[in-house]
Amino acid sequence: MKLSAVLFLSAVSTVLAGQTLVFPTQTSTSYVEMTPLKPLNLSAFTLCMRVATELSGEREIILFAYRTQHYDELNVWRELDGRLSFYLSGHCVLFKTPELGPMETHLCFTWDSSSGAAAVFVDGRKSLTKIYRKGHVIRSGGKVILGQDPDAYLGNFEAKQSFVGEIGDVNMWDTVLSDSTIRDMFNGKKVERGNVFDWESTQLRTNGDVVVVNREL
Template sequence: MRLYAVLFLFAISTMLAESGGIKSLVFPSETSTSYVGMVPLKPLNLRAFTLCMRVATELTGRREIILFAYRTQGADELNVWRELDGRLSFYLAGKGVLFRVPEIGALQTHLCVTWDSSSGAAALFMDGRKSLTKIYKKGHTVQPGGKVIIGQDPDSYLGKFDAKQSFVGEIGDINMWDSVLSDHMIQDMFSGKTVPTGNVFDWKTTELNINGKVVVVNTQQ
């Protein structure tokens, strides 16, 4: 009876951990070899998107940091950066759009970027607060057929990584939609309320391919 009781309690605690916890990725040191591949639920053939994540880093503004990289054979289709001067930015196959916002640091920040091809409207959210809107890449389409990685910036198709651009810190809760979410939904997401799961990346179910010295940790919500 005692063995059955122990097994039952273990099963219950496991289910609670799986239902109430959330995983994140810890990149403990600067490297050119550690990264995580993310497998999308659908091709990144995008004319609009919302991309959100929770991120913390103790790297100061002394160097740039890659936060999200999507590359095809021909181009960096979608990259999100913390720039050398502390600004946050994203790039769609060419020149980027930059936002002067409070610098991310060791305290976790909920970060979202949104973009709509039909109007060119681009914006950034930090902890539920929206930036000004900028007009960027009106009429553009993000092309499918590439790979998404976290932790490195590929200067070729999944190659030529530079340690001085690598991510060091903790990142997780990476979700992506092929539409622009409302301000209210992004604010709800920041505060922990339930919103529709991402239809391009759903962090709770997304397949992750770990490479190098990356640690997956689970925390309770």
């Protein structure tokens, strides 16, 4: 690896507050690996991010991927028909929501194993609740990436499923946050940082054509 690339990766691995990731083009090589603060052995979660893309209505888009050696443990998608979904080691739960577009959207996905309750929040507004994978547990020991859908452990990427656009403020908790907390987060208020992923401190490793952009807070 060239020295310049090493320095770039080192810079990306520092504080990310006020920064976003831009994936400028469709590729099968560009992605970002995220290092969790704790193992992803989860019986509940809240996953939030800010997303903008101009691919709306054209094709499916991977928004978040967590895969172990044998399973897609948690994958989040914008489906071909515009619906949002997430998959927990099998079939998905789907939500009909306002479509993503070039203007930034704040997304949160929530799920609780004890009840199976699953929901999505778009710019602070909650969808209806659906019941999905009651009693399931997300297993640890895998890799989390942004930008690609791994059909094998950190590999077998397809350009037509890659993320193109801007993504940032990716935070994850091992609990379901309250509706009011998610609304506060959308409105830019300070909330307790994610204990699985905290965008202000999570280490990232970029691969391929990914640009880190500073933004005003």
